[in-house]
Amino acid sequence: MKLHRPANRHLALAAILLVLPFIIDALFGHGWVRIADFALLYIMLALGLNIVVGYAGLLDLGYIAFFAVGAYTYALLGSPQFGLHWPMWVTLPLGALIACIFGVLLGAPTLKLRGDYLAIVTLGFGEIIRIFLNNLNAPINITNGPQGISGIDALQVGGFSFGESHQWLGVRVDDVHLHYYLFLAFTLLVIFVSRRLEDSRIGRAWVAIREDEVAASAMGINTRNIKLLAFAMGATFGGISGGLFAGFQGFVSPESFSLMESIMILCMVVLGGMGNIGGVVLGGILLVALPELFRNAAGPVQMALLGKVVVDPESLRMLMFGLALILVMLWRPAGLWPSTQRRRELNAEEGA
Amino acid sequence: MTNVSDALLTLDQVGKRFGGLTALTDVSLHIKRGEIYGLIGPNGAGKTTLFNVVTGLYQLDSGAFDFEGQRYTHSKPHLLAQVGIARTFQNIRLFSNMTALENVMVGRHLRTRTGIWGALTRHANARAEERDIVQRARDLLNYVGITAAHQTLAKHLSYGEQRRLEIARALATEPKLLALDEPAAGMNATETVALKALLQKIRTDGITVLLIEHDVKLIMGLCDRVAVLDYGKKIAEGVPEEVRRDPAVIAAYLGGDAV
Numbered sequence: 001m002k003l004h005r006p007a008n009r010h011l012a013l014a015a016i017l018l019v020l021p022f023i024i025d026a027l028f029g030h031g032w033v034r035i036a037d038f039a040l041l042y043i044m045l046a047l048g049l050n051i052v053v054g055y056a057g058l059l060d061l062g063y064i065a066f067f068a069v070g071a072y073t074y075a076l077l078g079s080p081q082f083g084l085h086w087p088m089w090v091t092l093p094l095g096a097l098i099a100c101i102f103g104v105l106l107g108a109p110t111l112k113l114r115g116d117y118l119a120i121v122t123l124g125f126g127e128i129i130r131i132f133l134n135n136l137n138a139p140i141n142i143t144n145g146p147q148g149i150s151g152i153d154a155l156q157v158g159g160f161s162f163g164e165s166h167q168w169l170g171v172r173v174d175d176v177h178l179h180y181y182l183f184l185a186f187t188l189l190v191i192f193v194s195r196r197l198e199d200s201r202i203g204r205a206w207v208a209i210r211e212d213e214v215a216a217s218a219m220g221i222n223t224r225n226i227k228l229l230a231f232a233m234g235a236t237f238g239g240i241s242g243g244l245f246a247g248f249q250g251f252v253s254p255e256s257f258s259l260m261e262s263i264m265i266l267c268m269v270v271l272g273g274m275g276n277i278g279g280v281v282l283g284g285i286l287l288v289a290l291p292e293l294f295r296n297a298a299g300p301v302q303m304a305l306l307g308k309v310v311v312d313p314e315s316l317r318m319l320m321f322g323l324a325l326i327l328v329m330l331w332r333p334a335g336l337w338p339s340t341q342r343r344r345e346l347n348a349e350e351g352a
Numbered sequence: 353m354t355n356v357s358d359a360l361l362t363l364d365q366v367g368k369r370f371g372g373l374t375a376l377t378d379v380s381l382h383i384k385r386g387e388i389y390g391l392i393g394p395n396g397a398g399k400t401t402l403f404n405v406v407t408g409l410y411q412l413d414s415g416a417f418d419f420e421g422q423r424y425t426h427s428k429p430h431l432l433a434q435v436g437i438a439r440t441f442q443n444i445r446l447f448s449n450m451t452a453l454e455n456v457m458v459g460r461h462l463r464t465r466t467g468i469w470g471a472l473t474r475h476a477n478a479r480a481e482e483r484d485i486v487q488r489a490r491d492l493l494n495y496v497g498i499t500a501a502h503q504t505l506a507k508h509l510s511y512g513e514q515r516r517l518e519i520a521r522a523l524a525t526e527p528k529l530l531a532l533d534e535p536a537a538g539m540n541a542t543e544t545v546a547l548k549a550l551l552q553k554i555r556t557d558g559i560t561v562l563l564i565e566h567d568v569k570l571i572m573g574l575c576d577r578v579a580v581l582d583y584g585k586k587i588a589e590g591v592p593e594e595v596r597r598d599p600a601v602i603a604a605y606l607g608g609d610a611v
Contacts, residue, residue, distance in 0.1 A: 193472060196472050200478075208458045216447075218433060218439055218445075219525060221430055
């Protein structure tokens with residue numbers, strides 16, 4: 001059973017989340033608030049992928065494609081590219097819907113595939129989307145090809161724009177802070193949806209399919225529909241995150257949606273703790289924050305120790321990232337914060 | 353032949369091949385409502401194949417089967433579960449990383465309706481249904497006699513309890529026909545006696561049981577009728593005592609012309 005938490009702990013958490021951007025700003029500077037914004041976008045993505053990989057056990061290596069679909073939907077409908085400037089409350093849901101449709105399109109032909117084979121097909125799907133975006137500039141220019149789309153409208157509700165600073169009661173609230181609150185709201189929504197689904201008839205059916213698909217179908221679960229639902233839900237989260245990303249960045253190009261990004265999100269899920277919402281959130285935060293931290297630190301540390309920069313911080317970053325992955329897999333194979341079930345397994349094994 | 357109305361499941365010349373290997377050849381049999389029907393035969397006789405055909409895991413190559421008067425030549429596992437055929441597996445197939453309770457709750461999937469919207473809003477109906485799922489699952493665990501904590505992961509249950517959990521999960525789908533593939537395999541004598549009592553209780557509660565079993569004593573003491581498969585053919589059918597004396601059966605089990 002879930003631990004019942006007193007309401008005041010929730011209040012404390014809410015208060016921390018509300019003042020967090022100002023604390024980050026004061027302690028580490030503006031750039032880190034922006035990184036926090038990205039962390040929230042990635043948490044949404046990781047939670048979406050968690051439904052597909054963590055609950056339903058379908059290894060998806062092309063997940064970033066849904067992020068791309070959401071981002072390009074927002075970009076195309078709110079930029080000078082077509083001269084369209086649709087409002088966010090239309091383009092965001094539309095992007096989520098289109099991503100959802102793509103989720104079903106990917107899911108339908110791969111229903112009979114499992115494990116490695118599914119991974120290969122989804123990987124291919126992710127690349128197809130990226131290559132399409134790269135090449136849809138001729139004969140009719142839709143995506144503007146590798147140059148990407150710039151000048152995308154800022155996220156805006158009514159007359160209120162998240163893309164500029166506002167002054168309230170003498171406090172200046174910058175755009176990165178505003179985006180933080182907007183993304184936080186969406187992230188909380190995604191967490192809410194994940195939790196409700198996890199603890200429901202649908203969530204149990206997903207896990208049953210992950211555990212034993214044959215037994216699940218023999219118990220009367222329509223595995224086709226339930227798997228498609230997992231793909232669709234996961235893709236929807238990806239689409240929302242993508243739309244927010246486009247509005248935040250003001251610019252999208254195909255190179256933001258490479259295979260490396262899919263793998264990164266998968267790592268967040270696996271490292272944090274597959275199937276556990278808290279773990280996935282933790283994975284998202286760590287995998288966004290740590291590389292940034294490292295990028296900032298690697299240069300100065302080398303200067304101080306060796307007197308010059310020997311290894312490019314960027315490549316060192318990937319090295320350390322790989323190392324961290326290996327270490328976690330060796331010492332905490334179920335992730336940093338495993339789901340209660342997995343934790344229970346570990347305890348039982350230790351007790352034995 | 354019995355008349356059609358009291359037959360729950362009728363196999364009509366069912367055939368199944370795997371490439372060049374014929375696993376089932378024109379197998380016809382009928383299982384009456386409310387009986388415990390045994391399916392025996394040497395290893396590789398086609399018993400599990402027959403199970404897989406009537407539960408939709410395999411598609412038959414010839415013939416058909418009737419369940420409750422409805423004819424099937426091809427179907428899907430979840431659809432057959434829907435009309436009331438539930439099964440267990442020879443090599444236990446539980447959802448190992450789910451708790452005992454959750455395993456049985458999954459069995460309720462088919463008879464419940466809550467979708468995405470209900471899961472998100474948890475409206476009154478959805479909550480009532482969820483409570484009912486939990487309650488039914490608890491009752492079923494008690495019914496099959498699982499004494500371990502219901503929150504234990506399925507894979508940490510004892511072997512005998514895993515077998516019983518599979519039965520509870522199958523019962524959760526509200527089957528009319530419960531097909532058990534070697535439920536006593538690997539059980540000790542005490543567990544087998546308890547299993548026998550459980551199967552009799554299930555039958556008393558109105559569920560027809562189809563049973564594959566190697567334990568001849570269990571079959572003889574439990575089944576109303578028995579069919580014997582050998583090399584994919586039915587070589588005998590009848591009450592256990594009769595079948596036991598059947599020369600063809602003796603030959604199949606002892607080999608050669610034991611007559």
